Amino acid sequence: MILAQVIGTVVSTIKNPAFAGHKLLLCQPLDPAGQPNGAQRVAVDRVHAGIGDRVLLLDEGNGTRQILGGDAAGPIRTLVVGVVDAVELST
Amino acid sequence: MILAQVIGTVVSTIKNPAFAGHKLLLCQPLDPAGQPNGAQRVAVDRVHAGIGDRVLLLDEGNGTRQILGGDAAGPIRTLVVGVVDAVELST
Amino acid sequence: MILAQVIGTVVSTIKNPAFAGHKLLLCQPLDPAGQPNGAQRVAVDRVHAGIGDRVLLLDEGNGTRQILGGDAAGPIRTLVVGVVDAVELST
Amino acid sequence: MILAQVIGTVVSTIKNPAFAGHKLLLCQPLDPAGQPNGAQRVAVDRVHAGIGDRVLLLDEGNGTRQILGGDAAGPIRTLVVGVVDAVELST
Amino acid sequence: MILAQVIGTVVSTIKNPAFAGHKLLLCQPLDPAGQPNGAQRVAVDRVHAGIGDRVLLLDEGNGTRQILGGDAAGPIRTLVVGVVDAVELST
Numbered sequence: 307m308i309l310a311q312v313i314g315t316v317v318s319t320i321k322n323p324a325f326a327g328h329k330l331l332l333c334q335p336l337d338p339a340g341q342p343n344g345a346q347r348v349a350v351d352r353v354h355a356g357i358g359d360r361v362l363l364l365d366e367g368n369g370t371r372q373i374l375g376g377d378a379a380g381p382i383r384t385l386v387v388g389v390v391d392a393v394e395l396s397t
Numbered sequence: 398m399i400l401a402q403v404i405g406t407v408v409s410t411i412k413n414p415a416f417a418g419h420k421l422l423l424c425q426p427l428d429p430a431g432q433p434n435g436a437q438r439v440a441v442d443r444v445h446a447g448i449g450d451r452v453l454l455l456d457e458g459n460g461t462r463q464i465l466g467g468d469a470a471g472p473i474r475t476l477v478v479g480v481v482d483a484v485e486l487s488t
Numbered sequence: 489m490i491l492a493q494v495i496g497t498v499v500s501t502i503k504n505p506a507f508a509g510h511k512l513l514l515c516q517p518l519d520p521a522g523q524p525n526g527a528q529r530v531a532v533d534r535v536h537a538g539i540g541d542r543v544l545l546l547d548e549g550n551g552t553r554q555i556l557g558g559d560a561a562g563p564i565r566t567l568v569v570g571v572v573d574a575v576e577l578s579t
Numbered sequence: 580m581i582l583a584q585v586i587g588t589v590v591s592t593i594k595n596p597a598f599a600g601h602k603l604l605l606c607q608p609l610d611p612a613g614q615p616n617g618a619q620r621v622a623v624d625r626v627h628a629g630i631g632d633r634v635l636l637l638d639e640g641n642g643t644r645q646i647l648g649g650d651a652a653g654p655i656r657t658l659v660v661g662v663v664d665a666v667e668l669s670t
Numbered sequence: 671m672i673l674a675q676v677i678g679t680v681v682s683t684i685k686n687p688a689f690a691g692h693k694l695l696l697c698q699p700l701d702p703a704g705q706p707n708g709a710q711r712v713a714v715d716r717v718h719a720g721i722g723d724r725v726l727l728l729d730e731g732n733g734t735r736q737i738l739g740g741d742a743a744g745p746i747r748t749l750v751v752g753v754v755d756a757v758e759l760s761t
Contacts, residue, residue, distance in 0.1 A: 570685030
């Protein structure tokens with residue numbers, strides 16, 4: 307899994323039916339210092355995350371299918387699976 | 398999933414039979430500002446996307462097989478699964 | 489698998505139930521010289537690793553599901569599967 | 580899938596039996612302008628591609644196993660699945 | 671699959687039982703000119719490769735499980751599956 311921050315939302319009218327009713331969040335992976343770190347992903351929200359939240363991202367289709375229920379997942383492979391309260395670094 | 402833009406089409410005569418009848422789109426991943434962001438992918442179109450469209454890309458074989466039907470998917474692992482109308486960023 | 493170092497812990501209250509009871513470690517991939525090498529991952533600990541330990545990371549959902557038991561794994565795809573005692577390089 | 584060019588062949592005597600009888604091609608991913616774009620892959624040829632050909636690469640184990648037949652695929656996860664005749668870019 | 675060179679060995683006492691009896695090799699991906707090319711992987715040896723050997727790496731869990739036998743593979747996703755004798759480049 308990776309740490310990321312929700313930076314926006316994605317609106318799509320023409321799409322695979324599996325996305326119906328799912329909120330699409332644009333997420334920016336972060337490094338431990340909170341700086342951007344790699345390419346953004348579009349993820350389906352599963353924990354009512356909002357813009358600005360630091361989150362835990364899962365980017366794998368099989369785990370996603372297990373959470374959403376196999377046939378319902380369809381083309382969804384990226385999920386927000388947790389809201390991060392704190393990252394404690396060694397010092 | 399990732400945000401991308403359709404930048405071209407790919408023509409291939411000699412290919413695996415699973416590709417027959419599928420349009421192959423060359424897609425450029427984008428960052429939230431709409432700039433190129435990472436390596437291009439060749440994707441099978443599932444939403445009648447056209448050149449210049451911003452799209453939602455799925456790059457995973459198992460989800461692709463679920464959408465196309467198992468045996469029909471064969472070597473296809475990248476699909477255009479949505480046309481993006483808008484990306485709303487936090488400000 | 490990749491070499492990494494545990495550099496911190498991640499605290500998340502709102503999360504998928506599959507994470508309950510699992511310690512989340514923030515891990516930094518390392519090169520052979522022990523320098524940072526690529527983006528950090530958040531991993532579930534399976535070997536009682538602590539901050540500062542060099543570890544062996546598995547980043548794949550299917551292997552993770554096999555270790556944790558299918559239904560229990562849910563959204564978990566990254567595990568600490570070993571503590572590294574030594575890396576012996578050719579000279 | 581990705582666009583690539585066949586730039587060489589790989590000879591391996593000591594190898595997993597699944598590779599017997601397969602030609603191994605060294606492939607360089609390309610950007611739309613035909614420039615090198617990312618790390619090379621070693622792929623099994625399925626379309627009689629030759630050195631210099633632009634090709635369509637599949638880099639996923641499950642799709643590969645479906646094409647080669649499950650048990651026969653073994654450690655093979657990268658295939659040349661098409662020869663590219665043309666890439667038409669938007670202008 | 672990718673080309674790599676064995677550059678060292680990894681010693682781990684505390685680890686998942688699936689690793690018992692397996693030699694862990696630290697492998698450096700190479701470009702066609704033999705220069706380092708990307709992040710190192712820790713791989714289980716299946717072809718009696720030694721330090722300095724150029725090898726063919728498989729980095730995918732499902733293929734690995736097929737070779738090692740499903741339950742035995744557990745957290746292993748990276749294997750050395752061939753020793754490379756020669757790379758012949760187009761000129």
